[in-house]
Amino acid sequence: MYFFNYVDPYYWMILVPAMLIALLAQLNVSSTFNRYARVGNRRGLTGAQAAQEVLRAHGVHGVRVERVAGKLTDHYDPRTNVIRLSQSVYDSASIASVGVAAHEAGHAVQYAQEYGPIRLRGAIIPVCNFSSQISILLIILGFALYSQPLFAVGVVLFAVAAFFQVITLPVEFDASRRAIRCLGDTQLLDQEELRGAKKVLGAAALTYVAALLVSIAQLLRFVLAFNSRRRD
Template structure:
């Protein structure tokens, strides 16, 4: 049982991916903090930029709310609300405007029926089940030596990797929409636009890292339990 948590595959596959994920988190924080000090020439705050972008896309019904925390920004399709963090809502910085525009990109994706975001929303219930039951099922199957339980645990775990895979085009598309809008409207230009792009690119790296962690975890499980079956 102890070997399940600390086998060689864990150290070879999972730990390096987790280190990349930690680096990505530090990278997005440092990049955001850097460009939070750069005031945009347009003077737009994050909230003002978001309102302008939503209105330009005919999304007057989407509300904008402040949410506590740092980089807790998100679009909630259930409530039809773009929530901007304390560090974005009132800030006229290049970083804040970029993040606000990115979240509006998600609102636009839902409005136009962008397929990857529809797919991601559809698999969320299954992913939630997988995140809660996959490891318990694996452990129970390991203890009682019931292979179908182990296989079911691996299958449920794979849904989390699938979710991370589908998330990548959703996030990159939202960033591309954001940068194109900021450029075409003149909210940001030149070096400002490049700074915003660096912030969004750093954020995208966190999603790449999350996918890598999920894939390495899945590969580890397949190698670990595939090896057990061969040994049997």
């Protein structure tokens, strides 16, 4: 089946460039984080302390801050109301750690203030998980059997899963905006340190843009390949 091997021209023309961009975005966020992970902040504020300060500044209470294994595995879990920070962020007093921790605290603030996009994202997670699991199977079957209905349903479900990434963009940008504004307003970081934190969070945001680009490229590849086969 040429669609799923190297003969597929759309794989190389559309998907590979998007994947290379995503790889560059990942390398950039790792490089930027590592750069500012070596730069301490003047107050000696750790990531865990920064998260607590951001929560306190927004009047958000009852959110725990815990360590989690791994690198750049930091996240906020709304189900348990816990901010989980990786070891390199939780105890570190670097500019990078403060920025990342403040960003995750920004997500907790979003939930506390019932920020619309994050509520929508949470509501559609079950649908998107189902769509992502079954869409590729239907697309493969539709292509193999040359069944336009099967293929169409698969594409629609894949688009639904991609919609999750669309909703993720404003959520992530807003969390970073809240973090930087709070760090500046409370003077937890000075202006030079804020610039470093912005670079870290900006690099992280680009990975979400790149992931969306890959999904759009994959969707376009599916449609073009199916139409090409139909013409043949």
